[in-house]
Amino acid sequence: MHRFEYYAPASLDEAVALLKEHGDGVKLLAGGTDLLVQMKEAGLHPPAVVSLHAVPGLDGIEFDEASGLRIGARVDVASIESNDVTEQRYTALAEGAGIVGSIQTRNMATIGGNIANAAPSADTAPPLAVFDAVAEIIGAGGQREVPVIELFDGPGSTILTTDEVITGFKLPTPPANTGSVYQRHTPRKIMDIAAVSVGIRLSLDNGKIGEARVCLGAVAPTIIRASDAEEALTGQAPTDALFAKAAELAQAASSPISDVRGSAEFRRHLVGVMTKRCLDIALERAQD
Amino acid sequence: MAKLEVHYTINGRKHEAYIEPNLTLLDVVRDDLRLTGSKEGCGTGDCGACTMIVDGKLVTACLMLAPQADGAEITTIEGVAENGTLHPVQQAFLDKGAVQCGFCIPGMILAGKVLLDQNPKPNDYEIREAIAGNLCRCTGYTKIVEAIAAAAEA
Numbered sequence: 001m002h003r004f005e006y007y008a009p010a011s012l013d014e015a016v017a018l019l020k021e022h023g024d025g026v027k028l029l030a031g032g033t034d035l036l037v038q039m040k041e042a043g044l045h046p047p048a049v050v051s052l053h054a055v056p057g058l059d060g061i062e063f064d065e066a067s068g069l070r071i072g073a074r075v076d077v078a079s080i081e082s083n084d085v086t087e088q089r090y091t092a093l094a095e096g097a098g099i100v101g102s103i104q105t106r107n108m109a110t111i112g113g114n115i116a117n118a119a120p121s122a123d124t125a126p127p128l129a130v131f132d133a134v135a136e137i138i139g140a141g142g143q144r145e146v147p148v149i150e151l152f153d154g155p156g157s158t159i160l161t162t163d164e165v166i167t168g169f170k171l172p173t174p175p176a177n178t179g180s181v182y183q184r185h186t187p188r189k190i191m192d193i194a195a196v197s198v199g200i201r202l203s204l205d206n207g208k209i210g211e212a213r214v215c216l217g218a219v220a221p222t223i224i225r226a227s228d229a230e231e232a233l234t235g236q237a238p239t240d241a242l243f244a245k246a247a248e249l250a251q252a253a254s255s256p257i258s259d260v261r262g263s264a265e266f267r268r269h270l271v272g273v274m275t276k277r278c279l280d281i282a283l284e285r286a287q288d
Numbered sequence: 289m290a291k292l293e294v295h296y297t298i299n300g301r302k303h304e305a306y307i308e309p310n311l312t313l314l315d316v317v318r319d320d321l322r323l324t325g326s327k328e329g330c331g332t333g334d335c336g337a338c339t340m341i342v343d344g345k346l347v348t349a350c351l352m353l354a355p356q357a358d359g360a361e362i363t364t365i366e367g368v369a370e371n372g373t374l375h376p377v378q379q380a381f382l383d384k385g386a387v388q389c390g391f392c393i394p395g396m397i398l399a400g401k402v403l404l405d406q407n408p409k410p411n412d413y414e415i416r417e418a419i420a421g422n423l424c425r426c427t428g429y430t431k432i433v434e435a436i437a438a439a440a441e442a
């Protein structure tokens with residue numbers, strides 16, 4: 001790795017001030033599992049690195065019925081995978097967190113880093129989106145909250161300015177009778193990144209679908225909501241025919257590219273198969 | 289660029305080093321502290337040869353910036369045996385002939401040890417999952433899985 005100035009601020013204010021002072025090119029460091037790989041292999045040479053490890057207030061997974069779930073940005077995905085509340089209430093998120101890399105990777109990889117790195121294949125992104133998660137952000141200009149689905153503006157790129165830090169994520173309490181699931185297809189079973197990923201949430205209301213979220217990863221420059229599929233599902237009684245229709249609409253929403261993990265045609269085919277499969281699973285879980 | 293002072297407790301012993309911040313924990317442990325049991329294979333988190341236990345968690349030290357681990361309690365392969373007695377996982381690797389060139393073995397043993405600490409009776413799938421982040425370039429996985437299973441019985 002090239003040389004850089006290293007800072008380990010002890011507060012958020014200090015971190016933001018350092019980011020502002022150093023401007024373009026300065027990099028925040030959380031778990032390092034993306035940043036260090038980029039600095040070693042991808043020609044990224046930041047003049048300054050600001051580590052978040054000593055900044056308070058970025059930890060913890062807290063749930064309360066009224067306000068929902070709050071996950072600090074520095075929480076590692078292993079802790080999210082094994083948390084009782086995420087497992088039971090936010091199942092898709094526990095599944096996304098549990099699929100990242102190896103045990104070693106999951107112990108280091110933070111949820112804030114996974115989102116800020118903005119890979120279209122990031123495994124916690126579709127799960128956060130299906131729960132309408134909002135990112136809490138602090139910067140030199142103050143605080144703001146942005147829905148996770150609106151954070152990304154291209155592969156590896158977010159709308160965050162250089163002086164902004166994600167401090168955590170807020171996920172509303174899902175309605176009763178909710179089922180959710182996250183699955184990805186990878187050429188290898190583990191230690192690979194998604195060729196296609198699908199996150200679904202179905203919230204039932206008197207036997208009908210009250211709320212539907214269908215979020216696709218790795219088939220567009222950013223994760224995308226398949227809004228037409230969501231609209232088609234909402235207010236309807238769940239049937240095989242309806243799910244097949246929604247799967248087609250999800251396919252239509254995707255715009256995959258061809259690469260080593262699969263051709264565009266294969267990926268589009270998978271979007272259909274996986275959306276249908278995940279809808280079935282989400283329904284079963286919602287009815288449980 | 290100013291050098292930083294870092295303190296680690298490695299295998300129960302206190303160490304300090306003056307380092308450039310652009311080094312990884314693996315670099316410092318191997319090159320400054322001369323504990324060369326941990327290996328560098330890929331340098332990018334894929335192979336697990338650099339695996340250490342840092343504050344109770346299995347990590348790839350090639351992706352941990354050295355100053356980030358300041359103050360940490362670290363276990364490397366050198367600290368797994370106690371008073372000259374091999375850890376059951378180490379003994380099982382010998383008994384089962386699970387070691388070929390040996391390059392992946394420190395990481396494999398630490399991954400196996402952490403697995404058994406958390407799940408004393410893992411099944412075959414759980415063992416394979418636990419070493420998913422550890423590549424063996426000699427591809428001796430069958431014996432490695434057998435050895436971890438045998439250590440669980442021991």
Ligand SMILES: Cc1cc2nc3c(=O)[nH]c(=O)nc-3n(C[C@H](O)[C@H](O)[C@H](O)COP(=O)(O)OP(=O)(O)OC[C@H]3O[C@@H](n4cnc5c(N)ncnc54)[C@H](O)[C@@H]3O)c2cc1C
Pocket residue numbers: 027028029030031032033034035036037052073074099100101102105108109110111112113114115116117121122123124160164165166167191192193332333334
């Ligand atoms: C072997 C291996 C396997 C992997 N497998 C997967 C996988 O299966 N699925 C997957 O999704 N990812 C995978 N990854 C990628 C990576 O582990 C994750 O994206 C991880 O969550 C990144 O988090 P981090 O804390 O390590 O981020 P870092 O590397 O510390 O940071 C990543 C980026 O986010 C920025 N950042 C970090 N925290 C914040 C914050 N709070 N606010 C603003 N910006 C911030 C950093 O500046 C940097 O640009 C893998 C990586 C490795 C090395």
Ligand code: FES
Pocket residue numbers: 327328329330331332333334335336337338339348349350351
């Ligand atoms: S050297 Fe660290 S994972 Fe390969």
Ligand code: FES
Pocket residue numbers: 386387388389390391392393423424425426427428
């Ligand atoms: S024994 Fe040679 S790499 Fe595993």
